[in-house]
Amino acid sequence: MSAEQNPIDFWFDFSSPYGYLMSERIDELAARYGRKARWHPILLGVIFQATGSQPPVADPDSAKARYISKDFHRSARFMGLPYNPPSRFPLPTQNAARAYYWLHGEDCGKARAFAHAVYRAMFVANRDISSPDTVLDLAAAVGADREQLTAALATPELKERLKKECDAALAAGVFGSPHIIIDGEAFFGADRLPQIERWLATGGF
Template sequence: MLSDADTANKSAIEFWFDFSSPYSYLAAEKIDALAASHQRIVHWHPVLLGAIFQITNAVPLVNMPLKGDYSVRDFARSARFFDLPFTMPAKFPLPTQLAARAYYWLCDHDMAMAHDFARAIFRALFVHDRDISALAVVCDVAASLGLDADALSLAAAQPEVKARLKSETDAAILKGMFGAPFFMVDEEPFWGVDRLPQLEKWLATGGF
């Protein structure tokens, strides 16, 4: 556990992601430990990548000719590189707004538990091939962590929780996010799980 003194003069790492992003799954498994080793905390921000793609005129990697086949291969290879399990979901990409809304509701109550929930959602999709666009699956993941699934289900439908997800996505766009995962460290942006070594060097050296 980081003390207040450890983090008092160090800004948090901002971590934006979509639950439907394989590279975000890999980053989610690594970023908290990496940050803690440099006396930083991480603020997690699930967003809707589809809304961002409307701004950038992009499409999911798997839907791009030639690049799609490569990407599927790279998802699995990158997981092996990070020594993480990976299964390419049968349904992909898929909507993630329910999981994202649930995350923000949890985060307002317990940030550490919200991070655990996010990792569990990622594993449900990219390890166990579960359809996280289904409310029943999101609630089951929550229940497996000892959370109140009924309360979470109700919260995910609340207008203020829906608005929170939209505002977080809008804020990510204003920060320059165009793909996931996306990080901000000391106002320096890093895109992609393959930039974690650069991010770590930045933390170690104070910038380069």
């Protein structure tokens, strides 16, 4: 398989602001270099517990947390993307992630549209994406069968699928969100987009 055929892996949590920023750019960037991105929603709680990493905003009263909160806004403005700070943050995202994988089994295009809808619901429209009803509404809006998805979300198979994705993320060295892997090279954070672009353009530097 040539480099052009190898997909780029995009690991993220639906509750990650920098993941949202990356989600709005990675497909277009990959396509410019003849590549496709494979999206993997995962659970940062699982990743942090397994790796001993801390979330960037562990203490909401810290100087770092105040900075990062401003940086979310400014980075979105810098990239020309809408951003409204969610009133509930962070949120559990297992329902959204499982719905993504179910949709992906049905139709990749619907899964991608759903993922964008979930991120924009959280970081633009201030909706509670942890709610099963919101997840079902967003899935139905991209054409999913609400009854079938409701049934699927209760199955052990879908829970197992998400667990396997988290295991695969850990095996790949993922410790946060967003995490991009291109031909074995890892890039952490939306601020690595310029390096990702040069990597794609030059085949490594």
